[in-house]
Amino acid sequence: MSTSSSYPIKISVVIPVFNIVDFLPICLDSVLKQTYKNIEVILIDDGSTDGSEKICDQFLSIDSRVKVYHKNNTGVSDSRNLGVRMSNGDYVCFIDGDDFIEHEYFENAVTVLSTHSPTLLINSYKLYYANNKTIDTFKKGEPKQIKKEEFLKGIFEGLYYNWAPVSKFYHLSIIRKVTFNPKYSYGEDLLFIFDLIKILSEDDIVFYAPICSYMYFQRESSACYSYPIEKKYDCIKICEYIIRNADSEISEYVYLNYYLRFLIRLKYRMLECNYDKMSAYYIKCSSVSKENWITNLINP
Numbered sequence: 001m002s003t004s005s006s007y008p009i010k011i012s013v014v015i016p017v018f019n020i021v022d023f024l025p026i027c028l029d030s031v032l033k034q035t036y037k038n039i040e041v042i043l044i045d046d047g048s049t050d051g052s053e054k055i056c057d058q059f060l061s062i063d064s065r066v067k068v069y070h071k072n073n074t075g076v077s078d079s080r081n082l083g084v085r086m087s088n089g090d091y092v093c094f095i096d097g098d099d100f101i102e103h104e105y106f107e108n109a110v111t112v113l114s115t116h117s118p119t120l121l122i123n124s125y126k127l128y129y130a131n132n133k134t135i136d137t138f139k140k141g142e143p144k145q146i147k148k149e150e151f152l153k154g155i156f157e158g159l160y161y162n163w164a165p166v167s168k169f170y171h172l173s174i175i176r177k178v179t180f181n182p183k184y185s186y187g188e189d190l191l192f193i194f195d196l197i198k199i200l201s202e203d204d205i206v207f208y209a210p211i212c213s214y215m216y217f218q219r220e221s222s223a224c225y226s227y228p229i230e231k232k233y234d235c236i237k238i239c240e241y242i243i244r245n246a247d248s249e250i251s252e253y254v255y256l257n258y259y260l261r262f263l264i265r266l267k268y269r270m271l272e273c274n275y276d277k278m279s280a281y282y283i284k285c286s287s288v289s290k291e292n293w294i295t296n297l298i299n300p
Helices: 024-032 052-062 076-085 105-116 148-157 188-199 229-245 248-272 280-291 293-298
Strands: 011-017 039-046 066-071 091-094 120-122 125-128 144-146 168-171 206-208 214-217
Touching: 011 024, 011 052, 011 076, 011 105, 024 039, 024 052, 039 052, 039 076, 052 066, 066 076, 076 091, 105 120, 144 148, 148 188, 148 206, 148 248, 188 229, 229 248, 248 280
Parallel strands: 011 039, 011 091, 039 066, 120 206, 125 214
Antiparallel strands: 091 168, 120 168, 144 206
């Protein structure tokens, strides 16, 4: 291994783990075999019962860069929050335990981090399927510094990146100021990113670089039952929070380009799943879309 001077920036890699025994070894191999070596890997076992907890301990025994914390099952938000508290690197990144990264991901990221010293570095990811098929859903723009308003619009446009906490590098000084809200289990990533954007100052550098080396594994699941309707409604509440707390331009943008669209999509998901039409969730989704039908009609 090269001297520490060859790797001036330390990266804390936070990996929440819950019952992913078939995927975790691939994920950890991809992280520990990175060409960039100055990392710490923080595994937060969220009460796994399928053997994932044993895999965490096995990797702990073979690589000194690995740290393992076992806890009761309290959800991915609590796991990520604990991982951040345990981090000692210059930058923190999140990786889901059923995903993996290409071997030069950290090296390419550190090149940008060393050059521009951003508070937040934004990348994108590829969708990876069980048949080894990959789909790059994001456009590749030019590397550049962006304003936080542009970043906020960009996460809703989803052209170059989105609000997923993965495929981003956060300076430790900024990520320690925000937390994932365990109250929500769907859309909590969006709330986390919005709260992060709110506390960024004019001196904080947000930088975009088209590094697309994160493989986001796509599992097959039922469109109706992969997430309960009640949980999906969390995203409606979070959008309403953003609309109330963002400036007027961003609020209108979110309202027109995401909030109304998501209400309509959720309504038809309920119809698809034969959900109770007398429920408060269905009534809200139906009434708001009806009240704004002209806006919906002219909205491209």
